[in-house]
Amino acid sequence: MSKIIKTITDVYQPFAAIIAYKTGEEYNKDYYLEKRDITNGVMGAGKPLTENMVSVLVKNVTAANPQLDKSLYGAVPENVLYCDTRMEKDKLVWYHGPEERFVYFVKSLNIPNGKMKVPGLLYVVQDNSLSLYAFKGEKPKGVLYRAPFMNTTEHVCLGSAKVQKPTERTFANVIAYWEKMFWQSEFSHLSGQNPINGNLALLTKRLIETGEPFPEDVLKPVSKKLKEILK
Numbered sequence: 001m002s003k004i005i006k007t008i009t010d011v012y013q014p015f016a017a018i019i020a021y022k023t024g025e026e027y028n029k030d031y032y033l034e035k036r037d038i039t040n041g042v043m044g045a046g047k048p049l050t051e052n053m054v055s056v057l058v059k060n061v062t063a064a065n066p067q068l069d070k071s072l073y074g075a076v077p078e079n080v081l082y083c084d085t086r087m088e089k090d091k092l093v094w095y096h097g098p099e100e101r102f103v104y105f106v107k108s109l110n111i112p113n114g115k116m117k118v119p120g121l122l123y124v125v126q127d128n129s130l131s132l133y134a135f136k137g138e139k140p141k142g143v144l145y146r147a148p149f150m151n152t153t154e155h156v157c158l159g160s161a162k163v164q165k166p167t168e169r170t171f172a173n174v175i176a177y178w179e180k181m182f183w184q185s186e187f188s189h190l191s192g193q194n195p196i197n198g199n200l201a202l203l204t205k206r207l208i209e210t211g212e213p214f215p216e217d218v219l220k221p222v223s224k225k226l227k228e229i230l231k
Contacts, residue, residue: 074170
């Protein structure tokens with residue numbers, strides 16, 4: 001134990017303290033931050049914490065912990081509807097119109113892996129998790145529907161896919177990562193209630209075997225509207 005304590009104290013030495021003050025009522029608070037330098041274990045006088053100091057601290061912390069950096073850069077694809085990279089508010093929303101996708105299933109379902117046509121889908125990544133909604137037509141409008149897949153409620157259960165996280169957080173890389181996480185996972189079971197009007201397993205198997213378009217009339221609406229997601 002003494003060796004561990006020695007290692008920690010040898011590597012990490014306090015050089016500054018940040019103190020936060022607040023005043024005012026619960027819903028009308030005012031905040032003030034100050035920085036106090038620490039020299040030889042002695043805390044100095046407080047100085048207002050400037051925006052530049054905060055920027056330097058955030059830059060150093062995110063450099064040491066890349067997973068904390070939620071910023072995105074690069075060309076913004078036309079199908080991106082919303083992006084917010086602020087701390088604790090990070091959200092990315094994009095869509096694809098009806099298209100053909102390759103889907104995978106666990107063997108016990110007796111549904112062959114293969115290509116099937118899927119309806120338009122709205123992808124929402126927030127708090128490091130994926131939500132998925134279906135829509136009718138080429139672009140999402142007001143009404144959204146349950147995504148017609150197994151392992152999926154509004155939130156997606158991502159399990160079997162092995163996808164490397166992007167080292168460069170461009171819009172294209174992040175979108176490709178989450179789409180691979182979903183489409184390269186094996187569908188295995190219903191999550192909650194049946195997401196369509198009809199038998200999902202039979203419909204999925206038929207679409208793979210025939211290549212016919214997805215029948216939008218079987219989609220079930222959800223209570224959440226597009227405008228609620230884009231804020």
